[in-house]
Amino acid sequence: MTQAPVRSRTGRRQHDREIVALAVPAFGALVAEPLFLLADTAIVGHLGTAQLAGLGVASALLMTAVSVFVFLAYATTAAVARRVGAGDLPAAIRQGMDGIWLALLLGAAVVAVALPTAPHIVDLFGASDAAAPYAITYLRISVLGIPAMLVVLAATGVLRGLQDTRTPLYVAIAGFVANGALNAGLVYGADLGIAGSAWGTVIAQCGMAAVYLVVVLRGARKHGASLRPDAAGIRASAQAGVPLLVRTLSLRAILMIATAVAARLGDADIAAHQIILSLWSLLAFALDAIAIAGQAIIGRYLGAGDAQGARDACRRMVEWGIAVGVVLGILVVVARPVFLPLFTSDPAVKDVALPALIIVALSQPISGIVFVLDGVLMGAGDGPYLAWAMLITLAVFTPAALLVPVLGGGLTALWATMTLMMTVRMLTLWLRTRSGRWMVTGATR
Template identity: 85%
Template sequence: MVLMTQAPARRPPARRRHDREIVALAVPAFGALVAEPLFVMADSAIVGHLGTAQLAGLGVASALLTTAVSVFVFLAYATTAAVARRVGAGDLQAAIRQGMDGIWLALLLGALVIAAVLPTAPALVSLFGASHTAAPYATTYLRVSALGIPAMLVVLAATGVLRGLQNTRTPLYVAVAGFVANAALNAALVYGAGLGIAGSAWGTVIAQCGMAAVYLTVVVRGARRHSASLRPDAAGIRASARAGVPLLVRTLSLRAILLIATAVAARLGDADIAAHQIILSLWSLLAFALDAIAIAGQAIIGRYLGADDAAGAREACRRMVEWGLAVGVVLGLLVIVGRPAFLPLFTGDPTVKDTALPALLVVALSQPVCGVVFVLDGVLMGAGDGPYLAWAMLVTLAVFTPAALLVPALGGGLTALWGAMTLMMTVRMATLWLRARSGRWLVTGATR
């Protein structure tokens, strides 16, 4: 009893403070992250009842749209770090002004994407291998959905603004409301109005525009409250773009790794690619939990560095790594325990199950490594250390590519491929850990 009553007293107050901050930011962020893929799931559920060709067309168009959004995710990451620094420096006016630069950049990029996608939609659909029956539906969905891309990018940038302001609850509320509106609009337009797959696309566009409008309302109110200008500033927009380029390189390198892994799995055989898709879905779900801690890291680290508190930033980093490691261990144990129950949810094919089981064990064992990687990635993003992150990911891509491409020749099947994925995450952990230990990311001040 004595030990139990004394333990809390010995716990450092700073650690408790960091725990509260991490939980307060990470839990809502996790909810918002999980709500995002529900958009595609709702569309799939509704369009799937129209026919196989329509569902196949949706699959191709959604893959293109998801790729586009993931490429521009730097709008959220770079904005979070920049705004958080200004918050730490106590200059909320400049913080919101910085966020507006990111939003204006999102609008410009969105307009460019529309101009590129509308005339090239049929070619893009063909490039992704859509069948002649699915291609018309994919083209229709892509062209309509492209009109919502500026809103999607504004949502990314505005989410970054609110995260930088240490607010992850509003993005959660907006994401949930957007999902509900999207599902209702899809059902009404697809079936009630008889618009078919075009109705699904229009429903999503309207929901995305509504989400963007809510975000803009929140940001504009904050700007007026702190007398921040809402006008586009060319220098600020250019600065936002420059900050985003290294993160774009990082994201493209990561996308290349995932595409290479899928291509190798496809060469291994039908059972392997089927099992790979199941495992990749689980891996992505686990990533949401870990990414929520990384998002908290971006906001917290940026604020500490903006406040010229390098020691606080280092201590927060250390505590978040402990969180990432602990959550990774828990997730790994859950995967091990849940393997027999998880696979039947996706397939009844015994060959696919037998192929996936050992690979799932590799995924489970790698989760502590993934936890550290996600957290350190978020910490360095929050510090504005984009150039190093880009370099580190290029090194990781260079190591992973030959390891993955050798899997079909050397044998080992899907388990070996996910071993290569674990190698990839280990290399990332090593590069990020070295940077974190060096302290070179601890650049203080309102701007980096």
């Protein structure tokens, strides 16, 4: 009777160590990624308003491409982690190589489409006559780095599945430093203007991809894994990614609808919404780090056939998600007087943003649960359910958000609908994890 609590405490400490060891480096890597765009913005911003506007249009397109193909990291993490749990490292690396080959194929397809259509794409996004030439220049050069960018996503998934989040952190930091140095040198030193910024980013991305490939190839040689493309394996990776692609596109649709509604509310509302959305995205990095740990840990437990270990790890990660969400919510409330003046001096924007920030703060524990359970089900390879759950969430959110301008309540009401969206996600994910149907054990799902 006295040993069960001891074992329980020991198990929690073990899960805590695993979560921290994976989540902390993952958080650092996640934060490093948007710093690429921040560095580009700071450097290009001194060239002129038209150049900065062109960068804004082109970078929005590139970031959309990255978010669409993020399934390369998620699906690969889950598949590789299962093989690791089953003790089959050669098959784990082979699975990862399938994801990398898929990334190269998708990257080549994007380049083939984007290069000739860049002017039409920029025009579709409404770039001004002054900004459009710079947007086209930046987009045509930067798109050449898309294959490397997608390889980085897939290779990151491989290393996460191998329970290694430190290497992606080191590569991300090195890539950020190289990107900043290259951009400054090419933009100002070589006097290439916005084209220099694009080339600097492409070179940095190719360097990051090369480092990842060296790491993966070294592991493949060590464990005797084949490096040649396997049509069946690539097809399986693509099939596993389709539901996650649906999930991601549904989430992007939610964010676009929210921004469109905010724009209809007025200039102060859309300005405040942009500030709050930026903060919301930053908070998501901390919670997503726990989700990434969940993908790797859950996949490994299920691959090892340890359903009870997966269940215990899930429970502990939910506790972590709630705790981190509470802390983040408190920080949002406390930092409000300092945070808003960093982005605006307009009293009208501040007045609109303050009550909406309270909504964001109160919703953070819910967000913590959502991110963790999302990661758990990804780690279990439960992509089809995640796709349907997000489509249901989109169906609930859309009419609620579109009613905000009609019923009133302004930006506070809009962010209340965002909280409704996260609550629906929490309920759908909780029902799935409670059912236990996601716990399919074995090296493959």
